[in-house]
Amino acid sequence: MTSVFSNSRVDDDTRRHLLFQGEVFVYSASPASAELVGFARELIAEAFGGRDPETAQFDMAVEEFAALLADLKPRFIHHPRCKELLPRVIEEFGCTLGQTYFDVPRLRTSTSNDYLTSGISYAFHPHRDCWYSAPFNQVNWWIPVYDVVPENVMAFHTGYFDQPVRNGSARYDYGEWNRTSRQTAAQHVRGDTRDQPRPEEPIDLEPQVRVVPEPGGVMIFSGAQLHSTVPNTSGRTRFSIDFRTVDIDDVRSGRGAPNVDAECTGTTLRDFVRCSDLDAMPEELAQRYESAALARV
Numbered sequence: 001m002t003s004v005f006s007n008s009r010v011d012d013d014t015r016r017h018l019l020f021q022g023e024v025f026v027y028s029a030s031p032a033s034a035e036l037v038g039f040a041r042e043l044i045a046e047a048f049g050g051r052d053p054e055t056a057q058f059d060m061a062v063e064e065f066a067a068l069l070a071d072l073k074p075r076f077i078h079h080p081r082c083k084e085l086l087p088r089v090i091e092e093f094g095c096t097l098g099q100t101y102f103d104v105p106r107l108r109t110s111t112s113n114d115y116l117t118s119g120i121s122y123a124f125h126p127h128r129d130c131w132y133s134a135p136f137n138q139v140n141w142w143i144p145v146y147d148v149v150p151e152n153v154m155a156f157h158t159g160y161f162d163q164p165v166r167n168g169s170a171r172y173d174y175g176e177w178n179r180t181s182r183q184t185a186a187q188h189v190r191g192d193t194r195d196q197p198r199p200e201e202p203i204d205l206e207p208q209v210r211v212v213p214e215p216g217g218v219m220i221f222s223g224a225q226l227h228s229t230v231p232n233t234s235g236r237t238r239f240s241i242d243f244r245t246v247d248i249d250d251v252r253s254g255r256g257a258p259n260v261d262a263e264c265t266g267t268t269l270r271d272f273v274r275c276s277d278l279d280a281m282p283e284e285l286a287q288r289y290e291s292a293a294l295a296r297v
């Protein structure tokens, strides 16, 4: 069973303990998360000119829309403002900045009516981030930029948190993916041919849980949760921000969610930097994690 905790006051250690058991947390917008969303809206408005970004898809050729996102998304991801704002968001939600590492925030879109579901606006099939070389102690943060509804958010398939799913993660190595497939996302407008880990058996999509936070509200969950992009039938493009954190004590001690079915190799740990000073994740921890992943397969 998964519970959704709303505006919980438990400390971060307790929260991570609960996240690693499959619980989900949701919070109202904080000053910094509202600022992050405000900043995202500025960049989005600039990119879309006078158009309403949530409905512009209906007036634009899909290639033009994909090209706009291919320019907008990296500008957000690598913007220095994000490196200032993210640690503030993370601190406001109770994490210790000297212990917590984060990766770059992504700006995601989910277009309505199957307009663009590949490449730069990929509609994620059910997956665990841990199939993509994410560490088992990874915590995922998800923040809507505008109002969202159940028809354009993401879904958790909570029954699978501790149940294995046959999947393609054994063919995935993060280092290999970085060297080859990642750069080509914007080219996949009509379909995505890149081999990504996906379920290799039928999945019961029900029961599922959809959380609908307010704009700037923050949903926090384990990277081991099986989750997917819901088919967007809302008539509006959904814009959201997500990023990931790890606590270095968890990385050192191996505390995290159980691994029920991931067989990928490599690790994303080198993408994480410390909130307090943007220092890199210690290389020996990344190497230790990689060796453990190799030993599993």
Ligand SMILES: [Fe+2]
Binding pocket: 124, 127, 128, 129, 227
């Ligand atoms: Fe994911």
